[in-house]
Amino acid sequence: MAARTAPEAVPLFAIVAGLPGKTEKSAFLTLVPPVLTGEVVWCILFTGCIRLMRMRLAELLEGLVELLEWLSPWAERRVPCSVRRLPWAVRRGVGRVGPVGRVGRVGRMKPMDKERVMSRYDVIVVGAGNGGLTAAATLAKAGVATLLLERHSVPGGCATSFCRGRFEFEVALHQLSGLGTAENPGPLRAVFEGLEVLDQLDLIVMEELYRTVGPDGMELTLTADRNAVIAELQRRFPHEKEAIAAFFEFLAAFFMEVVGLFYLKDPAPSRDSYPRAFSCLLKTTQEVLDQFFKDPVLCRALTAYWGYLGLPPRRMPFVDWAMMFLAYIEYKPQHIRGGSQMLSAALADTFLKYGGVVRYNCGAARIVVRDGQVEGVVDDQGELHLAKHVISNASRITTYADLIGREHLPDAAFAEMRGSSIGASAVTVYAGFDQSPDALGITHTTTFIGGCGSQDEEYEATRRLGCHDTTGLALTCYTRMDGGFSPPGTTQAALIMLQYADPWFKVPPEQYAAEKYKAADAMLARAEAVYPGLRDHLEEMEISSPITHLRYLGHPGGAFYGFDQHVKDSASFVSPKPPVDGLYLAGAWATSGGFQPTLDSGVRAARQVLKQLGK
Amino acid sequence: MKQEILQQFDGYQDVMKEIEAARKFGTDYAGFKGRVAAWIDRYHPARLTLRIGDILEETASTRTLRLVAPDRPLPPFQAGQYLALALRFGQVRTGRPYSISSSPRNTGYYDITVRRVPDGLVSGHLLDHVRVGDALESAGPAGTFVHNPVFHGNALVYIAGGSGIAPFMSMIRETLDCGLDRDILLLYGNRAADDVIFHAELTRLASRFENFRYVPVLEERGALNPPWPCQKGYITRDLLREAVGDLTCRMFYMCGPAALYDFCRRELEALGVPPRRIRQEAYGPPNHISQYPGWPEAVTEDATFRVTVKGSAPIPAHAGETLLTALERGGFAVPSQCRSGECSLCRVRLVSGAVYQPPTVLLRAADRRFGYIHSCAAYPLEDLCVEV
Numbered sequence A: 001m002a003a004r005t006a007p008e009a010v011p012l013f014a015i016v017a018g019l020p021g022k023t024e025k026s027a028f029l030t031l032v033p034p035v036l037t038g039e040v041v042w043c044i045l046f047t048g049c050i051r052l053m054r055m056r057l058a059e060l061l062e063g064l065v066e067l068l069e070w071l072s073p074w075a076e077r078r079v080p081c082s083v084r085r086l087p088w089a090v091r092r093g094v095g096r097v098g099p100v101g102r103v104g105r106v107g108r109m110k111p112m113d114k115e116r117v118m119s120r121y122d123v124i125v126v127g128a129g130n131g132g133l134t135a136a137a138t139l140a141k142a143g144v145a146t147l148l149l150e151r152h153s154v155p156g157g158c159a160t161s162f163c164r165g166r167f168e169f170e171v172a173l174h175q176l177s178g179l180g181t182a183e184n185p186g187p188l189r190a191v192f193e194g195l196e197v198l199d200q201l202d203l204i205v206m207e208e209l210y211r212t213v214g215p216d217g218m219e220l221t222l223t224a225d226r227n228a229v230i231a232e233l234q235r236r237f238p239h240e241k242e243a244i245a246a247f248f249e250f251l252a253a254f255f256m257e258v259v260g261l262f263y264l265k266d267p268a269p270s271r272d273s274y275p276r277a278f279s280c281l282l283k284t285t286q287e288v289l290d291q292f293f294k295d296p297v298l299c300r301a302l303t304a305y306w307g308y309l310g311l312p313p314r315r316m317p318f319v320d321w322a323m324m325f326l327a328y329i330e331y332k333p334q335h336i337r338g339g340s341q342m343l344s345a346a347l348a349d350t351f352l353k354y355g356g357v358v359r360y361n362c363g364a365a366r367i368v369v370r371d372g373q374v375e376g377v378v379d380d381q382g383e384l385h386l387a388k389h390v391i392s393n394a395s396r397i398t399t400y401a402d403l404i405g406r407e408h409l410p411d412a413a414f415a416e417m418r419g420s421s422i423g424a425s426a427v428t429v430y431a432g433f434d435q436s437p438d439a440l441g442i443t444h445t446t447t448f449i450g451g452c453g454s455q456d457e458e459y460e461a462t463r464r465l466g467c468h469d470t471t472g473l474a475l476t477c478y479t480r481m482d483g484g485f486s487p488p489g490t491t492q493a494a495l496i497m498l499q500y501a502d503p504w505f506k507v508p509p510e511q512y513a514a515e516k517y518k519a520a521d522a523m524l525a526r527a528e529a530v531y532p533g534l535r536d537h538l539e540e541m542e543i544s545s546p547i548t549h550l551r552y553l554g555h556p557g558g559a560f561y562g563f564d565q566h567v568k569d570s571a572s573f574v575s576p577k578p579p580v581d582g583l584y585l586a587g588a589w590a591t592s593g594g595f596q597p598t599l600d601s602g603v604r605a606a607r608q609v610l611k612q613l614g615k
Numbered sequence B: 001m002k003q004e005i006l007q008q009f010d011g012y013q014d015v016m017k018e019i020e021a022a023r024k025f026g027t028d029y030a031g032f033k034g035r036v037a038a039w040i041d042r043y044h045p046a047r048l049t050l051r052i053g054d055i056l057e058e059t060a061s062t063r064t065l066r067l068v069a070p071d072r073p074l075p076p077f078q079a080g081q082y083l084a085l086a087l088r089f090g091q092v093r094t095g096r097p098y099s100i101s102s103s104p105r106n107t108g109y110y111d112i113t114v115r116r117v118p119d120g121l122v123s124g125h126l127l128d129h130v131r132v133g134d135a136l137e138s139a140g141p142a143g144t145f146v147h148n149p150v151f152h153g154n155a156l157v158y159i160a161g162g163s164g165i166a167p168f169m170s171m172i173r174e175t176l177d178c179g180l181d182r183d184i185l186l187l188y189g190n191r192a193a194d195d196v197i198f199h200a201e202l203t204r205l206a207s208r209f210e211n212f213r214y215v216p217v218l219e220e221r222g223a224l225n226p227p228w229p230c231q232k233g234y235i236t237r238d239l240l241r242e243a244v245g246d247l248t249c250r251m252f253y254m255c256g257p258a259a260l261y262d263f264c265r266r267e268l269e270a271l272g273v274p275p276r277r278i279r280q281e282a283y284g285p286p287n288h289i290s291q292y293p294g295w296p297e298a299v300t301e302d303a304t305f306r307v308t309v310k311g312s313a314p315i316p317a318h319a320g321e322t323l324l325t326a327l328e329r330g331g332f333a334v335p336s337q338c339r340s341g342e343c344s345l346c347r348v349r350l351v352s353g354a355v356y357q358p359p360t361v362l363l364r365a366a367d368r369r370f371g372y373i374h375s376c377a378a379y380p381l382e383d384l385c386v387e388v
């Protein structure tokens, strides 16, 4: 029986198991009175005597007090715990009390008030990705008692880094959008200021959007300046000169209309006042580009950023691309010295500074819902934390199917989700070279390397295993903006291609490593066509696959942008708020992926909670 | 935006139709319950309960434990990776990494080859107390000391010391069993002839396969059995030059005690081997940390300090041992894996006090900045307060 393989579980589990003729549940409930009468002292001494005899009396008593505290909410409130789960939870609980009493107390318990047993908070945030961190920091700063649970050992989710040899590798951040400068602040700046991280960060403004290298030798570099972009495009595509001018005028006006509709929330919009939005808001990027341009090469050069959104122009909503492209031009892409991990650490620091409680290496196993209302969270060590509000940064699928369970959700929740498909993940080659970027000939921070076919073929390739001639790639050379990732004279870079997880699921486990190397090899070969000789200077390399992302984020398909974002998947058609009282989503699966949207989503979720709390 | 307004946008009806179709033919995500966890468990289980299927005596001080998983397939690993065993001795929960010495193509079991460390807690336990049939807890295979075909090439030189042969054994077995196109030279240092682990198998393989050369290096005189030509002394630059011949385009791998790394790296660099061609496995805390550069002279290894974990009574810690060891001895459960400062699983926040961190620790810039340390690679220099 389970008690034997888990020695720390002996005492209480034995009591539960030792009450004959009762179901687990009633055994559990009848257990509580003896606990209160002190009979349990006898029971524990009897069943676990040898181990317990070695304990000092003071330790034993201390342990008992903790045990009682731990049990009392069930006794008083009978929080509905799945019956099957109880003995497990009990077992884990006792583990904290027995001979290893101290183990359990390490940052594990912070009772909010003494009669209530285990921890109680106003809000629990599940997951410390971008959305979880900004949500948690916003709440803590507003004076709300908040617990942040993160399954990994560091904060950040995607927004993290890791070290190999002499190199620290940035995992996800390529170009931060929407921040702007003090003189020309973007929307994200207020978020950073509000959460007191702006002063903590050293931001580097990039003057360049990207260099794109096309299949047909086409090569073009765009700077982060509206007029310069127009001039460069007109120089390269003289036959589209007027169209380019017209398009950028349209783009600026469209941008203003979208701001009026969605940010300033015009209460009575009409086609007359928002003609471009009424006509193009629900169109794909390609549909709108086709209204202006004939040259497909131009369209392609313009939309090289599609990989940042996960769908090619023929599927990507025009509004998503337009807002991102203009935000990059208007506020310029930025980099954070020390990478996105620096941002995550700064956000976590603000959270702690305002009294937030964070637990790393501690995932949420279940969100307790009763009568359509959130009651708390059971963590993966079996501990229950009470709270009337939970913000989940875990995927929507995980939140609904694993953490809450179909039985506690209206059918509509799953019915709505049916319409969405799990988004792309990626294969990334994190590469450390023993030469400087100049010596390697890497001239730009961001280079998009186009596939030999169309963008649609590039997208097709994301559903096939490995890197092909049709695959589109991006090479980000971090050392060009931030020398701090590795010693002088070396280069840190990431080569990335989008890829869905499905083909990776079909690889037999023993072939998995070989498939990763095969993909990386082909990706490097493609990069070498643009920057020859890279391979000869490789010093460190790590490869991440969709399975890697699945492992580190806990998201289905390792999808770091959440669901595919077609027009139909936008917030206009999908309700961001789950149909459970007290439950909110933050992060890529709440709305859409990428740094700016996810950082923003956490603040928004937190504000909704604050409103509920009357703050 | 309100639906009645949205309805007036061009293309609204098409989107609604699309939504209807997508929901009709879409995925029922309720069926995803447990799926992500199952995938993670398949490749990188957080916990693996293994059973000792067999014990092979290798030398007087070394045994191979053959580990099987009774109730699940073993997760895949790459030759060179290790298992982080999780153990418990009374109050103390600790762990130790052990490289897998069997071939990854062998999907039925993992071998770990454990050599006795004088006064060693875990090696002593594994050599003296465990029996066939006993259970051992571990995490899934981990580690980055593996052959990367993208740039390592296939001319490989393995430099092993003592039990550091274990990961190489896995690589050699895989290469030769599967006929991989790799050329391997193994330089294997030991103190005495009886210490050489896997000697019989290595001689057998070296006589049979042209792409594998085996050069034992012994500090002390003694006869190898079976007899095999051996070098005396240490793995010096002269020996390297002579045994390897053309040094260009070779990838050098080192695994063994810290002293071997320090010595052989210097020798290789003196021969002009660039750092990118030298790969080195983590091998745990060095024996005498106070001899490392930057250690403050005023502090001796046996100095004792108090470590307070927020909210608990202080525990004692010696300057010469890692903070992780002190925390474990004090009854705290701290997750760990590499125990060499590389994986960051043992990360804790240093609230106050100073620690010594060896130059080998791989700390993220953000952790450095916000006061986090890897407790397995941090040595107390004062009384400390930490948050676990």
Ligand SMILES: Cc1cc2nc3c(=O)[nH]c(=O)nc-3n(C[C@H](O)[C@H](O)[C@H](O)COP(=O)(O)OP(=O)(O)OC[C@H]3O[C@@H](n4cnc5c(N)ncnc54)[C@H](O)[C@@H]3O)c2cc1C
Pocket: A126, A127, A128, A129, A130, A131, A132, A149, A150, A151, A152, A155, A156, A157, A158, A159, A171, A172, A173, A174, A175, A308, A362, A363, A364, A365, A393, A394, A395, A398, A426, A428, A496, A549, A552, A553, A554, A555, A560, A561, A562, A586, A587, A588, A589, A592, A593, A594, A595, A596, A598, A599
């Ligand atoms: C390789 C790569 C490249 C990218 N490139 C870009 C780019 O160039 N530009 C850009 O804008 N975006 C990019 N992104 C995407 C961007 O990083 C993500 O969309 C964004 O960071 C997601 O934030 P999030 O809030 O959704 O949380 P996530 O980062 O998805 O984190 C979720 C967190 O929740 C935790 N969690 C999950 N389940 C549980 C549970 N049950 N209990 C406790 N914790 C749990 C996870 O461990 C994780 O920490 C990239 C991502 C990757 C991986």
Ligand SMILES: Cc1cc2nc3c(=O)[nH]c(=O)nc-3n(C[C@H](O)[C@H](O)[C@H](O)COP(=O)(O)OP(=O)(O)OC[C@H]3O[C@@H](n4cnc5c(N)ncnc54)[C@H](O)[C@@H]3O)c2cc1C
Pocket: B082, B096, B097, B098, B099, B100, B112, B113, B114, B115, B116, B117, B118, B119, B120, B121, B122, B123, B124, B143, B163, B164, B166, B167, B281, B282, B283, B284, B285, B286, B287, B288, B289, B320, B321, B322, B338, B339, B340
């Ligand atoms: C990646 C990796 C792979 C490994 N693979 C193998 C393998 O395949 N085979 C193998 O046998 N071992 C391997 N090891 C080493 C192994 O993990 C253990 O470290 C080893 O078995 C000793 O553990 P122990 O508990 O027996 O000794 P410990 O109890 O840890 O003590 C070791 C000895 O060092 C002394 N000591 C401990 N800490 C310090 C200190 N800080 N300063 C000075 N002295 C100290 C002790 O007194 C004792 O004499 C590997 C280590 C790593 C990091």
Ligand code: FES
Pocket: B335, B336, B337, B338, B339, B340, B341, B342, B343, B344, B345, B346, B347, B374, B375, B376, B377
């Ligand atoms: S256990 Fe890996 S860094 Fe400490």
